[in-house]
Amino acid sequence: MNKKIITSGAMLVVLCLFIVLGSCKNKSKESNTSTTLGTSKKEVAKSVYPSDVIPFFDEWKLILGDGSNVGHANNFENKNFFYTVNDGISDWVVFKTPNGGNTHGTSNNTRTELAQVKKWYPKTANDKLTATLKVMNVSATGDARVAASHAVVVGQIHSADGHENEPLKIFYKKFPGHSKGSVFWHYEINTAGDDNSKRWDYSTAVWGNDFSVVGTDANTYPEEPKDGISLGEEFSYEIEVVDGIMNLTFTSKGHETKTFTKNLIESDYSTAADIPAQTQKLFVPIGQNGVERKNAYSGEGCFFKLGAYNQTNGKSPEVNRNWCSGAETHGGDIKKQYSDGNYAEVWFKTASISVSDASVSNEGYFTKNDKIK
Structure with a gap:
């Protein structure tokens, strides 16, 4: 038991x-x-915000492709215009904007772009902007005879005063059907007198062609540049302004490094005899034949801009053969524009800004221009 x-x-x-x-x-x-x-x-x-990838957003206000000013874009994203992606190797900040829609200030073009919250004066400047980027899309449509068609501006120096002209615009442009596009930069004269309608740009090629190389008719494109940059191909720029002199450096793997220098406080174009042949070809025939102030941008506050400033728009080329593309905008319908390639898209991997002690608030520029057109 x-x-x-x-x-x-x-x-x-x-x-x-x-x-x-x-x-x-x-x-x-x-x-x-x-x-x-x-x-x-x-x-x-x-969420990985753009400010996690490039942590310098205290220095900027963000303008979106619908014309609105977001202000400081820390911990902010907008899936239509401004967000992050990962290409399997790195995180990138995406700036995207359609051909047509609401615009900021007096511009005819949409932009998703950062604008510096401080301004500096070229004569006493010691300021720098650097960026590494790749352009992923430019407009699928546009009149080939129009110099601005199929182009996007990825970096700028802008004046906050006077005519609010632009001593620097860095462009990427690629025609449909081409595998290579061009990188070039512009100097816009700071027009003498009160009439700014006669202002013009001078374009300098970095890789590929300059702004003046256009199609022979609305749908016929020029020869593809042999030393150009493809969509999705990385390149970098450095803009430094010290004591009135702008120094530019452009680098890209497999391409020759290019450097340029431009005086921002003494004009090269202060008389009619100084107007270059490129301007005689592009701008003089449409009445843009002005001359520049002798001291150029001296005495005006300037500031940096970075992002995607779409140069292609829906305005008729009859208005201006250089800047009005006659591209598809679907009446401003962003979804339709994005679906058939009528937009600009730029990805930035790195960027930095150095602001001099002499810089001052740029709030006056935003007060004047924070209106949707």
């Missing part, structure tokens, strides 16, 4: 142990599942 009792007790102990172990095993499974789900939910919930 004692043996039977012992055996039954032993069986009871084994049974209890089995139940306990089974229960622990189930709890372990539940715990792992819960941890996995919790991690998954955490990963899904986490």
